[in-house]
Amino acid sequence: MNKRRITSKELAKLAGVSSATISRAFSPDSRIGSATRDRILSVAREHGYQPNAIARSLNNQRSRLVALVVNAIGNPCEAEEQQLLVHRLQARQLLPIILCCADHDDRLQLMRLASTYQVDHVVVFSDMVSMQDAVDIFHTTKPIIVSFEPLENENVSNIRIDGSAAADEIIEKIVNDGKKRFAYLSGTKSSWIDKLRRKWFADALAKRGLAIEAEAFGDYTYDSGFKEAVLLLHRSKVDAIICGNDVMAIGARDAARRMLGKNTPDDIAIVGQDGIAMAAWDCNDLTTLSLDHVAFIDAVVDLIERHDADLPGPHSITLTCNARWGSTA
Amino acid sequence: MNKRRITSKELAKLAGVSSATISRAFSPDSRIGSATRDRILSVAREHGYQPNAIARSLNNQRSRLVALVVNAIGNPCEAEEQQLLVHRLQARQLLPIILCCADHDDRLQLMRLASTYQVDHVVVFSDMVSMQDAVDIFHTTKPIIVSFEPLENENVSNIRIDGSAAADEIIEKIVNDGKKRFAYLSGTKSSWIDKLRRKWFADALAKRGLAIEAEAFGDYTYDSGFKEAVLLLHRSKVDAIICGNDVMAIGARDAARRMLGKNTPDDIAIVGQDGIAMAAWDCNDLTTLSLDHVAFIDAVVDLIERHDADLPGPHSITLTCNARWGSTA
DNA sequence: TCCGTTTGTGTAATCGTGTACACAATCATG
DNA sequence: CATGATTGTGTACACGATTACACAAACGGA
Structure with a gap:
């Protein structure tokens, strides 16, 4: 209860190996004896050990965090897309950090804060921040920026919408x-x-x-x-x-x-x-x-994956809207 | 453009000081000459330097990340509260990580993933995860858990709702x-x-x-x-x-x-x-x-702040609901 | 003037991983 | 059996910040 999280070095002592071997047990493609791995994983489970993602991120230069810049969470006009995207990110073991612009007075400061967390990607849904600001703030950490607004910049991919x-x-x-x-x-x-x-x-x-x-x-x-x-x-x-x-x-x-x-x-x-x-x-x-939300989020995820694969240059995808007929017009 | 983020040691060289002094320039209550601080801050601004929050978190043992476990983002029944809470967290320089349970098949694995990021707090809105699971997964990192469901546990504060x-x-x-x-x-x-x-x-x-x-x-x-x-x-x-x-x-x-x-x-x-x-x-x-959403989120934030201040023991707050009369009954 | 305190800065250790490198042991091959 | 490749593991450093400690300079009071 309430005990400190166990560290890889401590677990190493418990399992009678070095901390490097612990790390290898948790990396799928490492040179490690399968018996050793099994033993380590079992001891790890027993003590509730999980590698510290913060330390790993520092070492890797890869945080697996994604910043989502949105106007608001509550408003349904964005919410469905947010929901879809979060779902897709989670399936890829990426964690979304939400930046809510609507009632935050200093949106730039908010984005700067998020940028210090070395997010791997940024998706800008909000139309309350200028794309140029987003680029200025995030370019130092080289994330992809996905946005509606086309911008001539080698780091910005965007999704054009044609209605x-x-x-x-x-x-x-x-x-x-x-x-x-x-x-x-x-x-x-x-x-x-x-x-x-x-x-x-x-x-x-x-x-x-x-x-x-x-x-x-x-x-x-x-x-x-x-x-x-x-x-x-x-x-x-x-x-x-x-x-x-x-x-x-x-x-x-x-x-x-x-x-x-x-x-x-x-x-x-x-x-x-x-x-x-x-x-x-x-x-x-x-x-x-x-707009077909699924297609839209597919496009966003597509851009993120291209960026993860380090494909060069910005990408651009165009989607077209459809009329949905109801009884109000 | 696309350049690597500058590090504290590099900035130190540029400013002609040691990296420790850089760190002090960014910590409000440090012993540092005001002239030195001003110079450092100006050089930092010039080169777009911001301390790396990942490295800081590793050292501090404090990530300033908060996990929000929710059913879904889109559904308005939770969205208004989520929006409010995110707003309040941001005002405190805390960043929310959203965990969306609704369409994620393995919610426990999702929570384990978030727990490796050493989140400082966990707020469980979702009724799709058992409180016991949440405690088991997050207790090693000692976050507060705020939830509806009362649970006898020294790490879990909760908010009771009486309608x-x-x-x-x-x-x-x-x-x-x-x-x-x-x-x-x-x-x-x-x-x-x-x-x-x-x-x-x-x-x-x-x-x-x-x-x-x-x-x-x-x-x-x-x-x-x-x-x-x-x-x-x-x-x-x-x-x-x-x-x-x-x-x-x-x-x-x-x-x-x-x-x-x-x-x-x-x-x-x-x-x-x-x-x-x-x-x-x-x-x-x-x-x-x-339920008065503002009062509810006030309570959540209150619990988070008590926990930040390291007040001992779990806390419990009770809120009562009101009838809102419309024309459907 | 001398000593104690305060102020400002550098050095080095630390946080918890991942991994390049080294090296021993095992294995395959002729 | 000799040799080279492969496998498994440990050692040591890097990632980028914070901070305890040391120390020099400045300062204040007697």
């Missing part, structure tokens, strides 16, 4: 349904990914001689979707709202119904983005521009 | 509304916390000469709530369903409405548990037995 075709499909349908006046409800004021998403829809509208008439900015939460939709619908007569993510879309839908008595899809069309599981729930049944 | 009064209030109201036949939809087949929650409601029913008539088991997800509610309502004539968490309650509500045309609260009463933000959304408006 233009799906946005076009969605706009096509809404326009065919007779809607003409579109609003865009952004998730953030200045993020790169948000601007990109907005452009997909703006382009699809422009193709049909239409434009985004009204605009609002939330923060990816239900409450902000609700509040901004109310303001939006009071100050302009739009009949379609494209939202920066699904959660805000649900908020906007509720606001339209509750505060203005407008129902989807007849009075107003509402579109989300992300394609989270909740969007498909019976009570929501959202039309949304959706 | 009996709130459950009583909720049952009172439902019974007053004329409902008589109750079902309980569990989140898991065998978890400690689930049995406790069930008991709160069972006791409140027993007090009024009633009992749980029908029972089903899901897995804390919307889909399982939906599916199990359908089966439940087909095989028994209950007019109230108490659910193991809010997400399943939303699923059950949707199932009742969509598959059987039964609406809340007139045809059927539905109650959730957790009090997640989504439960209060306009489209859900769930009646739920809710």
Whole structure:
């Protein structure tokens, strides 16, 4: 109970070998007699010995830690991907360290802290940190950086997301349904990914001689979707709202119904983005521009593995989004 | 670009001092000349030097890592608490390592892996690992273990949750509304916390000469709530369903409405548990037995700090739940 | 002026592994 | 049987920081 963790040298004494042999017993491809190994492993089990990963990391120059830079854990718009990625990392004996940007005032300091732990990889989901900052902070330890935002840098691999075709499909349908006046409800004021998403829809509208008439900015939460939709619908007569993510879309839908008595899809069309599981729930049944989460995380893991294998140069993968049809548009 | 991280000895040479002095420059309460410190810090900034946390941890016997054992990241029933805790840990310069149990086949092996990283603390949110296993795996490194489940062990502090009064209030109201036949939809087949929650409601029913008539088991997800509610309502004539968490309650509500045309609260009463933000959304408006997340995480952080201060003995904190009234019961 | 205290710095050991190197023992081969 | 390859193990150092100890310089009080 509460005893100090046993060290390799102590175990060596117990097993009547040198500490080097202990180490070899735990390294799969070492020159060691199988009898010795079995004996050591059994003594180790008996005393609860496990090699100290901190010491091993120091020696190896390989921590097996991965930093995940995210906006928040709670928000479903990222959570499903986080869950998937964590699962895949764990299966590879990599441990994720979560860096939560949303309510941390000094995100750079947070990233610097993580970088002192010599993480092997960094995955940036968050659009609250600039990619350049991430590179500046982590480049000294040479991790891979996986991110949405393309950046010309030999250490940064990225995953491009293309939703233009799906946005076009969605706009096509809404326009065919007779809607003409579109609003865009952004998730953030200045993020790169948000601007990109907005452009997909703006382009699809422009193709049909239409434009985004009204605009609002939330923060990816239900409450902000609700509040901004109310303001939006009071100050302009739009009949379609494209939202920066699904959660805000649900908020906007509720606001339209509750505060203005407008129902989807007849009075107003509402579109989300992300394609989270909740969007498909019976009570929501959202039309949304959706990204295949599994494919996305496959891509991230793929990049990580390429980097682990020391393949040179940054890599880039492009994924395309699909429309998911619900009853809100 | 891509250059190796500079080491304390190298920086020492650049600054014309010994590596010990470098270390002192980065330790707030060291005997060091302020001129020397300033010079070192400036040279350090110039070369991007930061002390290596892995090496420091090895020396210190203190990693500043905290293992969070959770079921899943995505599921909102835990996500809000996780988010809060991560935020609080980061503010204390502690880094969270997430261990996700839900879809990992060998949870014990996962915990053993984390324990080799010499984490300072362990917080067990998950009800998928037995507390005894957690203690066995982590006791050698003497971390605090914070958990729901009380366990007689000098290393385990826990947080007791008492929802009996709130459950009583909720049952009172439902019974007053004329409902008589109750079902309980569990989140898991065998978890400690689930049995406790069930008991709160069972006791409140027993007090009024009633009992749980029908029972089903899901897995804390919307889909399982939906599916199990359908089966439940087909095989028994209950007019109230108490659910193991809010997400399943939303699923059950949707199932009742969509598959059987039964609406809340007139045809059927539905109650959730957790009090997640989504439960209060306009489209859900769930009646739920809710726990104050902030108070809960305050308690966790409190326990962690007591342990950091090396206060002896395990600690125990009890929190009580409240009823949150919505339109589903 | 002299001695005790404080201040600032360097030296060397330590934390717990992994591994290059050395060396003895065993084995294969002619 | 001689020789070279292979196998198994120990010794010693490296990884990059922290820190106990030693010591010189500066300082203060009598």
